[in-house]
Amino acid sequence: MFTALADGTRRAVVDQLAHHPATASELAVRAPVSRQAIVKHLGVLEAAGLVTGERDGRRVVYRFTPEPLRDAAEWMGVVGAEWDERLARLRTLMQR
Amino acid sequence: MFTALADGTRRAVVDQLAHHPATASELAVRAPVSRQAIVKHLGVLEAAGLVTGERDGRRVVYRFTPEPLRDAAEWMGVVGAEWDERLARLRTLMQR
DNA sequence: ATAATCTGCAACCATGCAGTTGCACATGGA
DNA sequence: TCCATGTGCAACTGCATGGTTGCAGATTAT
Structure with missing residues (x-):
């Protein structure tokens, strides 16, 4: 939990997802890092239970779970x- | 903040100090790591403002500040x- | 069918950090 | 004074992790 929120990029992702769900690619354009970095962060957040990803056709939409x-x-x-x-x-x- | 609490050893130290103040050496005997490791952790916690160290003669007593x-x-x-x-x-x- | 778009996987690199050991310095007690 | 105890500093090691790039696989649109 604390580990997941210890990273600034990850907190920024959580902030974004708290406002509206998004895909890794969408989050990446707003962040100063690559899509792959965001994907990894989403993996950590998902492991911590702070986020859930749901497949929708070609995209994977992530939602915040508090x-x-x-x-x-x-x-x-x-x-x-x-x-x-x-x-x-x-x-x-x-x-x- | 989150970074300071992201480490399990550090959370254990905070738990200890929340009960009663102690020195790095005292904390070290209860923890499975060396005194120097505890000293480093106390440094991180102090930088995060979660702990304050006060010198008392030969000892340095740390207190929890929430x-x-x-x-x-x-x-x-x-x-x-x-x-x-x-x-x-x-x-x-x-x-x- | 084919091209465009999006996700997933893997290898790789650099940095940070938890932890250790060793030793020097300061302080209190016998 | 001398010894014991406690703290401070520094170098070093191993491992986790944030980040990148490259490419393959899947899905939608033309």
């Missing part, structure tokens, strides 16, 4: 609970 | 807002 963010938020809440009241409330929120 | 977690939580809230109502509420919570 579920893993909850796990990360929960961990942050647990670790920060006794140090910050706001994060403690986040923890409660996430556990519901 | 402020940067809020930034990460906020980003997660923004990117996930339109996909998950709970993350949207997290976003609101973090912006207060």
Whole structure:
């Protein structure tokens, strides 16, 4: 999870996909790297469960799936609970 | 931030420090790696603002500082807002 | 059928980084 | 003072990974 989001290019991809689904080629024209690099990044993001790819004819459309963010938020809440009241409330929120 | 938390050893260190402050040597005996490895990790964590080291005589005591977690939580809230109502509420919570 | 477009696979390169070992330096206690 | 303990610095190694290029395979359009 954190590993997947540790890379700036990957966070940019996630930002894009959070707005609207896209293919690797479409993402590549907006990014300063090649299509193949984007494909690899999408592979990492998909392995982390942050993204899912669905074939549509000749294209493969990727969509953002935010579920893993909850796990990360929960961990942050647990670790920060006794140090910050706001994060403690986040923890409660996430556990519901 | 995400880069700092991307490493498992580093997350373990943060977990330890969230419970009670400690020195690099103390952390090293609990971890399966050498003291020098822990020192490097503490350097990364300190650069990310997640930890602060304070000299106390011969020892250097490290403490957990959770402020940067809020930034990460906020980003997660923004990117996930339109996909998950709970993350949207997290976003609101973090912006207060 | 044929050309254009898109994805998938593989090899390859460079850099970063987690980890180790070795040793020097500083500080506290006997 | 002398020794023990703890920290700091540097060099080195192995491996993961972000990036590239080249080409083959599949699908749509002309």
